[in-house]
Amino acid sequence: MRRPRPPAWMATLTWKAGVFITVMCCALAALLGALVHVSVTRQTVDTAREKALSQLEEVTRAYEAGEPLPAYAGVDPDGMPAALRALAVRGERGTLVADSGGRPTMWAAGPADGRALAVRVDYSLSASTISGLDQAIVGSSVLAIGATLLVGSFAVTRVTRRLHLTAQVARRISAGDLDARVNDPRTKDPAHPEDEVATVSGALDTMASSLQGKLLSEQRFTADVAHELRTPLTGLSAAAELLPPGRPAEMVRDRVRAMRALTEDLLEISRLDARTETVDLDVHELGPLAERVVRASGTDTEVRIVRDARVETDKRRLERVLGNLVANAHKHGRPPVVLTVDGPVVTVRDHGPGFPGYLLEHGPQRFRTESGSKGHGLGLTIAAGQASVIGAELRFTHAPGGGAEARLALREYTAPTQDPAP
Numbered sequence: 001m002r003r004p005r006p007p008a009w010m011a012t013l014t015w016k017a018g019v020f021i022t023v024m025c026c027a028l029a030a031l032l033g034a035l036v037h038v039s040v041t042r043q044t045v046d047t048a049r050e051k052a053l054s055q056l057e058e059v060t061r062a063y064e065a066g067e068p069l070p071a072y073a074g075v076d077p078d079g080m081p082a083a084l085r086a087l088a089v090r091g092e093r094g095t096l097v098a099d100s101g102g103r104p105t106m107w108a109a110g111p112a113d114g115r116a117l118a119v120r121v122d123y124s125l126s127a128s129t130i131s132g133l134d135q136a137i138v139g140s141s142v143l144a145i146g147a148t149l150l151v152g153s154f155a156v157t158r159v160t161r162r163l164h165l166t167a168q169v170a171r172r173i174s175a176g177d178l179d180a181r182v183n184d185p186r187t188k189d190p191a192h193p194e195d196e197v198a199t200v201s202g203a204l205d206t207m208a209s210s211l212q213g214k215l216l217s218e219q220r221f222t223a224d225v226a227h228e229l230r231t232p233l234t235g236l237s238a239a240a241e242l243l244p245p246g247r248p249a250e251m252v253r254d255r256v257r258a259m260r261a262l263t264e265d266l267l268e269i270s271r272l273d274a275r276t277e278t279v280d281l282d283v284h285e286l287g288p289l290a291e292r293v294v295r296a297s298g299t300d301t302e303v304r305i306v307r308d309a310r311v312e313t314d315k316r317r318l319e320r321v322l323g324n325l326v327a328n329a330h331k332h333g334r335p336p337v338v339l340t341v342d343g344p345v346v347t348v349r350d351h352g353p354g355f356p357g358y359l360l361e362h363g364p365q366r367f368r369t370e371s372g373s374k375g376h377g378l379g380l381t382i383a384a385g386q387a388s389v390i391g392a393e394l395r396f397t398h399a400p401g402g403g404a405e406a407r408l409a410l411r412e413y414t415a416p417t418q419d420p421a422p
Contacts, residue, residue, distance in 0.1 A: 017156040018149060025148050029141035033134075040133055044126045049095045052108035052121045056093070059119050063112055073119040080118050084109045088116035097123055162197045166204060173204075178212040181205045229263045262378070277389045279314040283413050286311050287341050293322040294339060299330050306342040310413040317386045318410075321394070322346065324383040325406045331379075333404055344412035351403040355396050363396070380406075 059073040069075075076085065079100045087094045088109040095108045100120060104127040109118035165182060172180035182205055186198035194202065237256050243249035287308035294301045296319075311318075322339070325348040329337045333350025340347045364380035380396075383406075387394040392410045399405035 014153065014156050014160050018153055021149055021152040022145065025145040026141075029137075029145060033137040033141060036137060037130070037134060041130055044130060045097070048097075048106040048121060048123055048126050049108070052095055052106045052119060053093070055119045055121065056108040056110055056117070060110060060112070060117060063117055072121070073117070075112055075115050075117050077118055077120075080109065080116065081107060084118070085116045088112075088118070089114065159197055162201070166197070166201050169208075170204060173208050173211075178208060178215065181208060225266065229259070229266075233260050233263060266378075279317065279390055281312050281314060283310055283312050284315055284318075285309075286344065286346065286410070289315065289318065290322060290339055290341050290346060293319050294326060297323055297326050299326060299337065300335065301326055301330070302336055302338045304338060304340045306340060308341060309343045311344050311410045312413040313392070313410055314390050317390050318392075321383045321386045321390075321392070321408060322348070324379040325408070328379045328383075329404065329406075344410045346408045346410070347405055348408075349399045349403055349405040351399075353404075354398045354402065355404045359396055360398070 055072070059069055062069060063075075081096050081098045084094055084096045084098075084107050088111050091111045093108070093110040095106060097104060097106050099105065100107075104123040106121040106123040106126075107118055108121070109116045111117070162184065169180045169182045182201040184198045184201040184205075186194050187202040187205070233256065237253075237260065240249065240253045240256050243252060285308060287305040290305075291303050294303050326337065326339065329348050329350040329352075333352030335351065337348070337350045340349070359380070364384050384394050387408060390410075392408055395407045395409075397405050397407065
């Protein structure tokens, strides 16, 4: 039997700190209250006992002198506790607090000719004092616990708010916003010592700045290399066209075309990394667009349209994404390759060994392919980047029954409703 799962708010630091503060305050209040209660009660009882024993001595002298006893004294009086009477009969003196007529009374008794001579002192005022003290202890403890809990919750909330801000910035950085920073003021002003939260915030900002610098350096390097390759490749392409017909000339032209395609891919990736791309949105029929992409690819790809849909997207970028997915399926998978349109969702599936584990876990990585594979790992990287630009979700999975499946989810276009004419 599964144990019930506690609600999520019970796992928060604020809740745990509140419970800890409450428990510690209650324990401290109980300890101090018990000490005060015991100390005051002992003093009160001792005072009442001394008073009762003093009166007992006076009454004993009056009894031995044969003088009449006061109203608060007597021999074997009614209501006297049996235990105290037995003690006096044995020849000893003692005191005991007990009820007499519904009122708390301090009894003192001593021996008197084989009987018990006793006096009683009203103890109601002392009992009322102790009771009032207990109520004051409880009331002050509740107020102290409430005030401490409020102050502690305020202090903890300030800490957790800063932690939540740090977590939000970390999530923004992981989502690609490398400009996000916590900017905790405690890390900027050297006159204020840093606490642990400020240390974590400062470390996160430093890491983000370092990561941003490295990525920008890589992006500049990629763009510079691609731009520098363009000029010699243009000349090399022109020179290849002047070669006499033959197998060597065909091989040179084929390699030049491959180099030019790689250079264009690098330039496209550098533009995607810079996040400066703009989209040209328009409404398109998804089914016919997918069929045109397959025809332009020149591959033997089956197109299935389960349900056509209209999508608002950038046509050129969407064609680029679908073309790369189809080309990757034929290059790294096995036929048959099937492109399916089901509403605003397009899937491209092959029947090969499936996507490698690193791709399913971390997404496409440029210049990384499985051993023995052709290509440079740029096609899926470009597809993922262009899908992000047009606001589509691209996911890579293993297809049921084997093979690789790329699933592209777009936003379906909904025509705005018009108010009926009056």
